[in-house]
Amino acid sequence: MRVGARNDEMEENLIDIKDYGYRGDETVPDGLGIGRVTAVHRERYELVSKNGTVFGKLKAGIYYHTCEEPFPTVGDFVYIRSVGDGDCLIVKTLPRASFFARLDPDPKGGKHQAVAANIDTVFIMTSLNHDFNVGRLERYLALSRQSKAKPVIILTKADLVGDYETEKAIAIAVAGDAPVIPVSVVDGTGLDEVRKFLLPGFTVVFLGMSGVGKSSLLNNLIGDEVMSVKAVRESDSRGRHTTTHRQLFMLPNSAMVIDTPGMRTMGMWEADEGLSQTFADVEALAYNCRFADCRHEGEPGCAIHSAIANGDITDGHWQNYVKLKKETSYAEQKAEHIRIKSARNKLIAMEIRQSKAYGKRKRNGH
Numbered sequence: 001m002r003v004g005a006r007n008d009e010m011e012e013n014l015i016d017i018k019d020y021g022y023r024g025d026e027t028v029p030d031g032l033g034i035g036r037v038t039a040v041h042r043e044r045y046e047l048v049s050k051n052g053t054v055f056g057k058l059k060a061g062i063y064y065h066t067c068e069e070p071f072p073t074v075g076d077f078v079y080i081r082s083v084g085d086g087d088c089l090i091v092k093t094l095p096r097a098s099f100f101a102r103l104d105p106d107p108k109g110g111k112h113q114a115v116a117a118n119i120d121t122v123f124i125m126t127s128l129n130h131d132f133n134v135g136r137l138e139r140y141l142a143l144s145r146q147s148k149a150k151p152v153i154i155l156t157k158a159d160l161v162g163d164y165e166t167e168k169a170i171a172i173a174v175a176g177d178a179p180v181i182p183v184s185v186v187d188g189t190g191l192d193e194v195r196k197f198l199l200p201g202f203t204v205v206f207l208g209m210s211g212v213g214k215s216s217l218l219n220n221l222i223g224d225e226v227m228s229v230k231a232v233r234e235s236d237s238r239g240r241h242t243t244t245h246r247q248l249f250m251l252p253n254s255a256m257v258i259d260t261p262g263m264r265t266m267g268m269w270e271a272d273e274g275l276s277q278t279f280a281d282v283e284a285l286a287y288n289c290r291f292a293d294c295r296h297e298g299e300p301g302c303a304i305h306s307a308i309a310n311g312d313i314t315d316g317h318w319q320n321y322v323k324l325k326k327e328t329s330y331a332e333q334k335a336e337h338i339r340i341k342s343a344r345n346k347l348i349a350m351e352i353r354q355s356k357a358y359g360k361r362k363r364n365g366h
Contacts, residue, residue, distance in 0.1 A: 014050045014051065015048065015049070015050050015051070015052060016050070017034045017035070017036065017048075017049065017050060017077075018201070019200075019201065019254060020036045020048055020201075020250075020256065021036070021118060021120075021201050021202065021203050021256060022034060022036065022077055023097070024077070024094065028079070029079070031081060032079045032080065032081055032091065033049055033050060033079070033080050033081075033082070034049065034050075034077055034078070034079065034080070034094075035047035035048060035049040035054065035056065035077070035078055035079075035080045035088070035090075036048050036049075036075070036076070036077050036078075036118075036248070037072045037073065037074050037075060037076045037077075037078065037117075037248075038053075038074065038247060038248040039074060039245060039246065039247045039248065040072075040073065040074060040245065040246065041245070043057065043058070044056075044057060044087065045057070045058075045072060045090060047078070047080065047088075047090075049080060049088075054080070054087075054088055055087045055088070056078075056080055056087050056088040056089065056090045057087050057088075057089065057090065058071070058072075058089075058090050059089050059090060059091045062091060062092070063090075069092055069093045070093050070114075071093070071114065072090060072093050072117075073114035073115065073116060073117050073246070074115075074116055074117070074246040074247065074248055074258050075116045075117040075118045075119055075203060075205070075248060075258055076093055076094070076096065076117045076118065077093075077094040077118065078090045078091075078092060078093055078094060079091050079092040079094065096117045096118055097118050097148065098117065098118060098119050098120070098147050098148040098149045099114070099116075099117050099118075099147055099148070100114075100115040100116045100117075100119060100122065100143065100144065100147040100149065100205060100207075101113060101114050101115060101143075101147070101269045101270075102115060102143060102263070102265075102266050102267050102268070102269055103267025103268060103269050103327075104267075105263075105264075105265045105267065112269040112270075115205070115207070115246070115260065116205040116246065116258045116260070118203060119147065119149045119203045119204065119205045119258065120149055120150065120202040120203050120204065121149055121150050121151075121152055121197050121202070121203075121204045121205075122140075122144040122147065122149045122150070122151045122152065122204070122205055122207060123152055123154045123194075123197075123204055123205065123206050123207065123208075124137065124140040124141065124144060124151055124152065124153050124154065124178075124207055124208065125154045125156055125206055125207065125208030125212045125213065125214055125217070126153070126154075126155060126156070126208055126209070126212055127155070127156045127157040127160075127211070127212045127213060128155050128156065128157055128158055128160065128161045128164045128167050128182065129157060129160055129161065131208075131209055131211070131212055132155075132167050134170055134171075134174060134316065134317075134320075135316070135320045135323075136209075136266070137153065137171060137174055137175075138174055138278055138279070138317075138320050138321075138324070139266050139268070139320075139324060140207060140266060141153075141174070141175070141176070141178060141274070141278045142268070142271050142274040142275045142277075142278040142279075142324060142328075143266065143268065143269070143271050143274055144178075144207075144274065145273070145274035145277045145278060146269075146270070146271040146272075146273055146274030146275075147274070149205070150178070151175075151178040152178060152179050152180075152181065152197060153171050153175055153178055153179070153180045153181070154181055154183050154190075154194065154208075154217070155167060155168060155171060155180065155181065155182040155183065156183050156184070156208075156212050156213035156216075156217065157184060157212075157213055158182040158183060158184040158187075158189045158190065159184040159186040159187050159189065160184075164182055168180060168182055174278075174317070176277070176278065176280070179193075181193045181194060183213075183217065185213065185216045185217055185219075185220045191220065194217070194221075195221070198221065198251060198253065198255035198257070199253075199255055200253055200254035200255055201254060201255070201256075202255055202256070203248070203255075203256040203257075203258065204255065204256070204257050204258070205257075205258040205260065206218065206257060206258065206259050206260060207260055207263065208262065208263070209262050209263065209264065210261070210262025210263075210264070211262065212262070214259055214260070214262075215259065218249065218257055218259050221251055221257065222249060222251055222252065223252060245261065246258060246259070246260045246261070247259055267327065268324055268327035268328045269328075270328070271324075271328050272328055275321075275324055275325060275328055279317075279321045279324075281313060282304070282313065282317065282318060282321045285303045285304050285307050285312075285313070286303065286304060287303075288303035289301060289302050289303045289304065290302070290303075296318075304318060
């Protein structure tokens with residue numbers, strides 16, 4: 001064997017991070033590499049890098065002490081530094097092309113919860129049984145559009161209902177430009193349409209309640225039983241969580257799927273733009289009210305109430321807009337408070353570093 005044969009073989013086995021959706025072209029700093037987060041296990045991160053699967057931990061000084069970088073989530077690209085045979089060190093979260101977040105479901109949290117980053121498409125999944133809920137679809141649509149990814153509504157378990165045209169029509173009515181696809185992994189309904197969104201190097205995130213069939217669809221697309229599937233309760237068509245954490249999977253055609261646990265709550269975070277896109281009809285009507293300060297509470301010449309009376313929009317559609325608008329406004333106030341607090345903490349941390357540096361110079365006689 002020639003001297004360089006082993007090195008050539010190692011080079012051939014290296015992974016190109018661009019195959020995992022990386023689209024940056026900046027020069028990577030010396031001593032660092034690029035990884036993509038494929039799963040988060042509390043404070044330990046699973047990543048794919050040029051060397052394959054690795055594990056990493058956050059550099060405390062950057063992420064915890066100075067708060068200079070946002071905490072990575074599944075789908076994020078990060079700079080990593082190798083540390084011997086142990087876990088690598090994550091030193092920077094790279095800019096995100098898209099980012100899906102919701103209000104932290106923990107009442108004590110009060111912040112946003114990162115769900116997925118650098119996603120191209122959001123599969124909003126709801127089953128065609130008791131799980132079907134128009135208000136929830138509108139909520140997911142608003143957050144998906146805010147994320148900068150393209151939403152697609154997937155109506156699962158089409159084989160369990162004899163006629164789903166009514167539900168499909170309702171979903172189309174609120175979907176706007178988002179495709180609506182009835183799907184069944186049992187008889188193959190809609191699977192060819194679904195695969196059109198699963199392109200090499202592109203990332204799709206599956207979102208929906210527990211038991212809607214996310215894991216079943218993923219298993220079908222991969223062609224293997226990578227996720228366990230549990231039966232749903234007949235009483236309410238709900239299932240227990242079969243996915244316990246968010247995880248990125250590579251499909252055989254080199255498309256990627258981020259599977260997520262069932263989310264019983266999807267609280268609004270900063271989503272004003274996504275809300276405007278999802279409820280463009282409502283906001284357009286509001287401009288036609290007789291009075292500029294119309295509160296849409298029965299004032300004469302209110303275009304909203306006229307549209308409801310004429311059947312142009314439903315009262316449920318209007319009421320859901322009002323509800324989500326209030327939630328978004330509250331979340332934006334919380335986010336602004338957090339930003340101000342974070343900026344103050346960064347300033348304090350910088351002043352402490354400068355003070356320590358000054359003390360060190362003084363002790364050294366400079």
